[in-house]
Amino acid sequence: EPEVTQTPSHQVTQMGQEVILRCVPISNHLYFYWYRQILGQKVEFLVSFYNNEISEKSEIFDDQFSVERPDGSNFTLKIRSTKLEDSAMYFCASSDPGTGDYEQYFGPGTRLTVT
């Protein structure tokens, strides 16, 4: 069964450093998403991406964040200058609602620790 994959599973970085989180969505999906979950809290929407551009973004997704689909398979989230409060689990998801299936398929997540 096709699945969303994410790398790395755990990333430790120092405050102020740039990080790139990588995701490989399901191959025939056209919509891509990033969510984050601070430890012990709910999952929060960051950004959605369709047709090579951002469709929607939340208030959390400020100028420190960017997304990119550099090739036909990867979907990345970049945080330019990490802060302590960026420590969280980051989930990538993909969907293809054009088929009538609105389910978002989640990857296993990347745990980001900012020290």
Next chain:
Amino acid sequence: AQTVTQSQPEMSVQEAETVTLSCTYDTSENNYYLFWYKQPPSRQMILVIRQEAYKQQNATENRFSVNFQKAAKSFSLKISDSQLGDTAMYFCAFMKHAGANNLFFGTGTRLTVIP
């Protein structure tokens, strides 16, 4: 704006018994989707069940069923014959029918199945 409320931070149930997790939501949309996601200790987000708002019939997936009350904006999850593997965080989520279809999550209910 959409909000999702889960009023039970923690619940427990004896193995083989039935438990119901509550969820209410607030929206001005008429067409939307509702979901229950399970997050085990591995933190992977796993879809349990989904409900389209235009369908009056409650969704059922094996031991999992929902009680969808559109007028009351209520979407509870019933787990029958609870199993130890059901121990997890359960998140209720809302998705607008139109647009980029990002998910709005509740704060979650931690369910523990007691042997």
